[in-house]
Amino acid sequence: MNTTSLAIDRVKRTPALRHLVIELLWQVADDDLMIGFRDQEWLGLAPHIEEDVAFGSIGQEELGHAVHYYGLIEALTGDRADDLALLRETSARRNAVLLEQPNGAGDYLHDPHFNWAFTIVRHYLHDVWEMTVLTAMTGSVVEELAQAGTKILGEKRYHRAHQELWLRLLAAHNPQQLQDGLALASQWGADLADFGPMAIDLQQSGVLPDAPLLPKQFADEVTDAFKEMSIDLPIFQPGLNGRQGQHTAALGGALTTLSEVYRLDPGARW
Amino acid sequence: MGLMQKSDGRATVESVYECISHVCDPEIPTVSIVDLGMVEKVTVTDRQIVVVLIPTFVGCPAQPIIARDVRQTLAAQYADYAIEVRFALTVAWTSARITEAGRQALQACGIAPPGRAFGDVACPVCHDTKPVLHNLFGSTSCRSLYYCRQCRNPFEAFKP
Numbered sequence: 001m002n003t004t005s006l007a008i009d010r011v012k013r014t015p016a017l018r019h020l021v022i023e024l025l026w027q028v029a030d031d032d033l034m035i036g037f038r039d040q041e042w043l044g045l046a047p048h049i050e051e052d053v054a055f056g057s058i059g060q061e062e063l064g065h066a067v068h069y070y071g072l073i074e075a076l077t078g079d080r081a082d083d084l085a086l087l088r089e090t091s092a093r094r095n096a097v098l099l100e101q102p103n104g105a106g107d108y109l110h111d112p113h114f115n116w117a118f119t120i121v122r123h124y125l126h127d128v129w130e131m132t133v134l135t136a137m138t139g140s141v142v143e144e145l146a147q148a149g150t151k152i153l154g155e156k157r158y159h160r161a162h163q164e165l166w167l168r169l170l171a172a173h174n175p176q177q178l179q180d181g182l183a184l185a186s187q188w189g190a191d192l193a194d195f196g197p198m199a200i201d202l203q204q205s206g207v208l209p210d211a212p213l214l215p216k217q218f219a220d221e222v223t224d225a226f227k228e229m230s231i232d233l234p235i236f237q238p239g240l241n242g243r244q245g246q247h248t249a250a251l252g253g254a255l256t257t258l259s260e261v262y263r264l265d266p267g268a269r270w
Numbered sequence: 271m272g273l274m275q276k277s278d279g280r281a282t283v284e285s286v287y288e289c290i291s292h293v294c295d296p297e298i299p300t301v302s303i304v305d306l307g308m309v310e311k312v313t314v315t316d317r318q319i320v321v322v323l324i325p326t327f328v329g330c331p332a333q334p335i336i337a338r339d340v341r342q343t344l345a346a347q348y349a350d351y352a353i354e355v356r357f358a359l360t361v362a363w364t365s366a367r368i369t370e371a372g373r374q375a376l377q378a379c380g381i382a383p384p385g386r387a388f389g390d391v392a393c394p395v396c397h398d399t400k401p402v403l404h405n406l407f408g409s410t411s412c413r414s415l416y417y418c419r420q421c422r423n424p425f426e427a428f429k430p
């Protein structure tokens with residue numbers, strides 16, 4: 001997608017700013033690529049047929065958001081968005097480790113025993129974090145980031161409303177399942193709301209206003225939501241940090257599947 | 271496009287709008303992209319026509335098809351112009367951009383036009399105003415699925 005404009009051109013000519021914008025975009029792009037991929041792995045397996053439609057739609061939108069973010073990186077680096085999404089090594093990936101985890105035990109094609117409560121909890125955490133980032137992004141000095149923030153925020157409302165509906169259903173009818181899903185997510189989730197040391201630069205440059213405050217905003221919002229459902233929120237264990245390129249083997253597996261066709265002939269026109 | 275007059279092949283902003291008002295979203299073939307509010311800006315200079323489109327949803331897979339159709343339609347009408355068509359997010363599309371004609375065309379093909387909030391929807395068949403939201407997500411990103419308890423038809427509605 002071609003979204004080049006003056007603002008991106010200005011960013012392109014300012015190395016420090018360019019670096020920050022790209023780092024921020026890696027996080028949101030790689031997050032959405034992974035969650036979108038995992039969403040699609042529910043196709044044909046979701047709890048009922050309408051849920052199949054819903055998760056298919058949500059996953060398609062997540063991948064669409066990723067395409068948009070990669071397109072902005074393309075405008076800054078000249079690298080092809082498809083290559084950025086499909087050919088980068090795992091150590092270059094900046095998605096949260098939580099989002100690369102499989103949907104549960106087994107494999108999509110061979111004997112899947114996926115975990116719906118974990119899936120919903122993870123998606124909800126992702127939705128709240130991305131919406132927190134996008135809300136801040138609407139105030140970015142970078143025109144294209146502000147525009148993407150405004151537009152994508154509107155779409156994320158639907159995703160979040162959907163996960164919240166499921167959370168309330170689980171809390172009311174199967175709280176143990178929800179608690180277990182949450183426990184599983186908490187093993188991986190510590191890097192989700194984490195910009196690391198660049199938070200201050202993101203704020204001071206105006207690329208992402210309030211960046212250092214966002215992790216606490218996110219944590220408060222999530223804590224309140226679970227408190228309201230009388231569900232205990234476990235401590236999110238610090239471990240591998242995907243924002244620094246540390247990942248589990250699950251990421252390599254996902255990327256192998258995702259890029260299988262593309263790698264056959266990266267120059268092919270579809 | 272055979273019925274449209276070629277005039278002298280000169281483009282104006284108005285004539286370009288007229289020309290591309292015949293392009294439809296492939297997923298809603300009865301509603302033009304102009305009536306859907308997807309045309310953000312048309313610029314015409316001596317030798318160039320630039321059309322900026324905005325997506326209903328960022329991940330809408332119809333975008334390359336719509337851009338291609340707009341490009342081909344303009345190229346057929348204005349042979350002497352360089353034509354640039356692109357999607358941008360310079361303005362965020364919302365369902366409020368759908369024109370009155372667009373709302374009627376949606377209704378005519380059985381898709382309820384958008385209301386002001388979730389569930390603010392009337393059945394496109396019997397106009398009952400208390401349908402049940404069956405699935406927030408539908409066959410495309412821009413639609414939800416409802417069920418009418420009055421006439422017992424399932425139907426799709428544009429998301430608000």
Ligand SMILES: [Zn+2]
Nearest residue numbers: 393396418421
């Ligand atoms: Zn009805």
